[in-house]
Amino acid sequence: MFTAFNQAFRTPDLRKKLLFTLGVIVVYRAGTHIPVPGVDYRAVQQCVEQASGSQGLFGAVNLFSGGALLQITVFALGILPYITASIILQLLTVVIPRLEALKKEGQAGTVKITQYTRYLTIALAILQGTGLVATARSGALFGNCTVASQIVPDRAIFTTVVMVVTMTAGTAVVMWLGELITDRGVGNGMSILLFISVAATAPSALWAIKEQGTLAGGWIDFGVVILIALATVGLVVFVEQAQRRIPVQYAKRMIGRRAYGGTTTYIPVKVNQAGVIPVIFASSLLYIPSLAAQFSGGESEWKTWVTRKLTQGDHPVYIALYFLLTVFFAFFYVGISFNAEEVADNMKRYGGFVPGIRAGKATADYLSYVLNRITWPGALYLGAIALIPTTVLAGFGASQNFPLGGTSILIIVGVGLETVKQIEGQLQQRSYEGLLR
Incomplete structure (x- = not known):
């Protein structure tokens, strides 16, 4: 195994791909620790400590986001909207003749289906971001936390819009990072980001x-x-x-x-x-x-x-x-x-x-x-x-x-x-x- 790692890093082209992939992973993990504007970071940390070991309904989503969901960070939604959009498009390909015809067109059809997946990802990110902000404002995100209602102190519409736009933009950046890994790095970018998200909290x-x-x-x-x-x-x-x-x-x-x-x-x-x-x-x-x-x-x-x-x-x-x-x-x-x-x-x-x-x-x-x-x-x-x-x-x-x-x-x-x-x-x-x- 160590011989294989040595050979991989001694090959210039493969070394560049591996280092590029590691660099994107560092950027992704950094984004999971940047809080969204309008969030009381101290209240979030206090609620996270009280909810550790019992994350309730949002535990699975928090796991797929690498712990960023409960932290309400820029990458809080993670790669989950893209995964959901991909699954939906794959299921609709069997039902909608237009999508089935695009699938049979080869590379040109695949490019169009990928573009539809991106549009659907942004739409799902807006929907999920709005739900997350509403849940955080209601205090239901952490259940029995004593300061759960103070996580989003400003209830103005402008603050809510800024939070949703920030998390949607974060999802778009995550999607872009995944595609960069696929094009210039090693492996499937979306799968690797999901791998990092799940393994980060272990x-x-x-x-x-x-x-x-x-x-x-x-x-x-x-x-x-x-x-x-x-x-x-x-x-x-x-x-x-x-x-x-x-x-x-x-x-x-x-x-x-x-x-x-x-x-x-x-x-x-x-x-x-x-x-x-x-x-x-x-x-x-x-x-x-x-x-x-x-x-x-x-x-x-x-x-x-x-x-x-x-x-x-x-x-x-x-x-x-x-x-x-x-x-x-x-x-x-x-x-x-x-x-x-x-x-x-x-x-x-x-x-x-x-x-x-x-x-x-x-x-x-x-x-x-x-x-x-x-x-x-x-x-x-x-x-x-x-x-x-x-x-x-x-x-x-x-x-x-x-x-x-x-x-x-x-x-x-x-x-x-x-x-x-x-x-x-x-x-x-x-x-x-x-x-x-």
Whole structure:
């Protein structure tokens, strides 16, 4: 591993890309500590200290923003509006014929869809920024904090507009930084910024578990949490790398005097074809009734039921709904992202076929059959990995949104593996030696 790092930094072109990526990450982390104008920074810090270890409904969003949401900083919204916009555009591509036609146009269509994603990101940032300011002004952002209502002392419309515009501009800057990493750095920029956001709060959360632990001064609690996290990482790496390879044979074709085709390849179908998106869908759907109950006035039976059973990560009702929704969205997302009929048509167009399977509809049915069978273990794995570490870690004082929980580990491991693969690919391109040295 150290040899690979040495080779990476000894290669001038790759060294520039790595240093550029690190520089953008520094800028991004600096922006997560710059408070928004109109916010009482001392009141925010006091409420953050009181809410440490129990961040409530906003814990997941705060985790994805690298701790910037509860600090109400310039990058408070983080990369989440862009992720939401990307998911929405991807889902609408299946529904809206215009977007589907753009997707089939190749690079030109992709550029237009990316532009639509940027516009939708800004719109979502304005909406989420307005909601965050309204929540902070009402005092509901930190729940039982004694100075929560003093976080935004100035209630003027101009101050509110300035705060929303500042956070929206921060989201645009984060989106730009991510695209810079993709163009000039290493890896997918948006994924790397999400990786940094999730990993940034891990050291402080781990140390908080040690401070709150009761066994041997907290060191036994700390060690057990580390072992659980490492075991989860090993399981995630094993499953994320697992795939079913469907063999594909291409027939030979004579064009003029040259023969084309005649090669054998395969279609890699991953066990976890959907990635972490089903978990994000499930948590977002469960977040809606909890948020509605928090902003509803008065007391009622449904509000009490939601508060008691859907805001606690270790409640059986929450666990069951989270697991079932994750499994459902895993099948749903795989169904819209992998079109078996389109893959079969492309294979038939270029003279490819699965050995023993007729080209056309029979191939599409076979691909759907394989995909459904392999999605079951992937969906069950997603549901288990999103819940088991969280519920176990909760017994050691970790909050529901602990940075080494299932969702966070899925993001960290997935982005880490893809980035390492890209670095290895560039090293192999630059380290290739010919027959004659």
